[in-house]
Amino acid sequence: MENKVKHVLLAGAAALALVTGTMAAQAVDVVNEDENTHEIIVETEGNAKTIEILSGDTLTGICAQCFLSIGDSDAIEVEGEQIAVIKGGKLQLRSKVN
Numbered sequence: 001m002e003n004k005v006k007h008v009l010l011a012g013a014a015a016l017a018l019v020t021g022t023m024a025a026q027a028v029d030v031v032n033e034d035e036n037t038h039e040i041i042v043e044t045e046g047n048a049k050t051i052e053i054l055s056g057d058t059l060t061g062i063c064a065q066c067f068l069s070i071g072d073s074d075a076i077e078v079e080g081e082q083i084a085v086i087k088g089g090k091l092q093l094r095s096k097v098n
Contacts, residue, residue: 026080027061029096030068033087040086043067043075053086 032038032053039050044066053059062068065079068091078084081096 026064028063028066028068028078028080028082028084030059030062030084031086032057033085034089036089038070038086038089040084040091041069041075043069 030040030051030053032055035055037052037054039052042049042051042062044063051059051062062084063078065077067075067077068084069075070086070089070091073090076084076091076093078093083094083096085092085094
């Protein structure tokens with residue numbers, strides 16, 4: 001009986017790790033390819049926060065689905081397997097999946 005409990009616990013832990021890993025893999029990254037530091041606005045479900053990203057930096061797992069903008073620019077919707085790249089002071093989208 002004790003072995004059966006251990007197997008159930010191990011199976012549950014493995015399933016949780018798989019789901020957590022899948023969720024992290026589906027989060028948006030932001031890459032700053034500019035020579036300047038930028039502040040990006042991240043809006044999720046009506047809540048907005050500002051995040052600073054240094055030149056050459058990458059921020060991983062920003063959101064699963066949100067709107068991103070720089071300054072007064074129009075916000076772009078991003079989700080899942082996308083990378084928002086800052087180039088020339090503007091956001092561009094790329095896919096993580098090739």
